[in-house]
Amino acid sequence: MMASRRQEVLTAALDLLEEVGIDDLTVRRLAQRLGVQPGALYRHYPSKRALLDAMVGHIVAGAPAPAVPAGDWAGHLRAMAASGREGMLAHRDGARLLATFYDPGPDAVASFMRIVEVLRAAGAAERAAVVATDTVLAYVNGFTMEEQARRAATPRPERDRDFQAGLDLIIAGIGATLPPAP
Amino acid sequence: MMASRRQEVLTAALDLLEEVGIDDLTVRRLAQRLGVQPGALYRHYPSKRALLDAMVGHIVAGAPAPAVPAGDWAGHLRAMAASGREGMLAHRDGARLLATFYDPGPDAVASFMRIVEVLRAAGAAERAAVVATDTVLAYVNGFTMEEQARRAATPRPERDRDFQAGLDLIIAGIGATLPPAP
DNA sequence: TCCTAGAGTGAACTTTGTTCACGTGAACTA
DNA sequence: TAGTTCACGTGAACAAAGTTCACTCTAGGA
Numbered sequence: 001m002m003a004s005r006r007q008e009v010l011t012a013a014l015d016l017l018e019e020v021g022i023d024d025l026t027v028r029r030l031a032q033r034l035g036v037q038p039g040a041l042y043r044h045y046p047s048k049r050a051l052l053d054a055m056v057g058h059i060v061a062g063a064p065a066p067a068v069p070a071g072d073w074a075g076h077l078r079a080m081a082a083s084g085r086e087g088m089l090a091h092r093d094g095a096r097l098l099a100t101f102y103d104p105g106p107d108a109v110a111s112f113m114r115i116v117e118v119l120r121a122a123g124a125a126e127r128a129a130v131v132a133t134d135t136v137l138a139y140v141n142g143f144t145m146e147e148q149a150r151r152a153a154t155p156r157p158e159r160d161r162d163f164q165a166g167l168d169l170i171i172a173g174i175g176a177t178l179p180p181a182p
Numbered sequence: 183m184m185a186s187r188r189q190e191v192l193t194a195a196l197d198l199l200e201e202v203g204i205d206d207l208t209v210r211r212l213a214q215r216l217g218v219q220p221g222a223l224y225r226h227y228p229s230k231r232a233l234l235d236a237m238v239g240h241i242v243a244g245a246p247a248p249a250v251p252a253g254d255w256a257g258h259l260r261a262m263a264a265s266g267r268e269g270m271l272a273h274r275d276g277a278r279l280l281a282t283f284y285d286p287g288p289d290a291v292a293s294f295m296r297i298v299e300v301l302r303a304a305g306a307a308e309r310a311a312v313v314a315t316d317t318v319l320a321y322v323n324g325f326t327m328e329e330q331a332r333r334a335a336t337p338r339p340e341r342d343r344d345f346q347a348g349l350d351l352i353i354a355g356i357g358a359t360l361p362p363a364p
Numbered sequence: 365t366c367c368t369a370g371a372g373t374g375a376a377c378t379t380t381g382t383t384c385a386c387g388t389g390a391a392c393t394a
Numbered sequence: 395t396a397g398t399t400c401a402c403g404t405g406a407a408c409a410a411a412g413t414t415c416a417c418t419c420t421a422g423g424a
Binding site: 099100131140145162165168169 | 286316319324332352355358
């Protein structure tokens with residue numbers, strides 16, 4: 001196991017997030033849950049902000065790596081979109097947390113580039129591929145934010161269907177700008 | 183003019199937002215700018231949250247009412263999208279403010295419905311019209327949020343062009359599901 | 365045995381939102 | 395004219411938040 005104390009603090013913070021939500025995620029509450037004085041946490045993270053960043057890092061890293069169907073650009077787009085949404089929905093206030101504290105690292109840039117590559121392989125021009133990728137990601141973030149903030153009442157299957165339907169709209173738009181398959 | 187004190191406080195808060203950003207928009211700073219003790223503000227707004235809500239209300243109300251080209255559903259969509267984005271970009275941290283504190287009122291629902299109506303008039307089924315509207319709004323929010331958070335360096339014309347290009351993608355997707363014009 | 369390093373204590377400080385009993389001056393009313 | 399009302403503001407306090415700091419404790423290796 002060999003979990004460093006730093007890791008334990010992070011895990012406790014993620015658990016606490018699930019219990020009380022981000023607005024009540026306080027240094028003191030976290031310290032209490034660890035059976036420790038508030039100041040002790042600053043041995044492991046230099047600030048609360050740094051801790052939140054680490055939580056965000058854990059969330060984006062934990063998103064399920066999609067099984068890539070080679071050559072199927074629409075499938076790739078759908079998988080990436082679903083994975084991004086899933087990562088946020090998996091944690092209470094996940095979307096808000098990402099929106100507020102996410103600073104894209106090299107791995108995020110890498111997966112962005114991978115999508116662009118897939119679209120380029122399907123025949124899209126460089127700029128068109130970037131625009132399409134940007135658009136899908138903006139949609140995923142916008143939809144999920146709104147979903148988590150204001151649609152907790154709507155049953156999950158319905159939300160899934162709505163998300164899918166909007167994504168299909170965008171994919172149709174992208175498909176129209178692509179050269180026809182040979 | 184006859185501006186009520188309440189109005190003056192709101193105006194001062196909006197000015198202060200522009201100067202210091204939402205993270206440093208504090209009750210004390212606002213009081214100081216009004217030449218008043220912090221507690222005095224609670225005569226006019228029951229809580230800081232209520233004041234932020236009022237600011238959001240002012241921002242969404244202040245978005246330019248688009249000139250509606252009758253019968254042109256794509257034009258209507260573009261106008262609404264541009265108006266929403268413009269409203270957020272017009273204020274520092276506008277997108278974050280909206281995303282965190284916006285609780286859609288009757289007028290927001292009304293303008294949502296108006297878009298749905300326009301699409302229905304163009305031949306879309308009810309559900310398709312709702313999905314299309316939702317998708318455009320999610321895109322606008324997602325794009326603007328990211329834009330204001332991380333693309334301050336990119337020059338405005340370029341950002342406008344990117345926004346337009348993504349929107350065109352979605353509009354193309356919507357157009358593909360509509361019956362051909364007679 | 366000494367000593368270093370990681371972990372935690374306990375108490376403080378600053379800043380934040382918020383409350384509350386009380387003053388004050390202008391406008392209305394009898 | 396005298397009294398009442400009312401909107402507005404004062405001044406001081408409160409609790410909770412993030413953060414800092416000097417000190418202690420406890421292992422484990424030289």
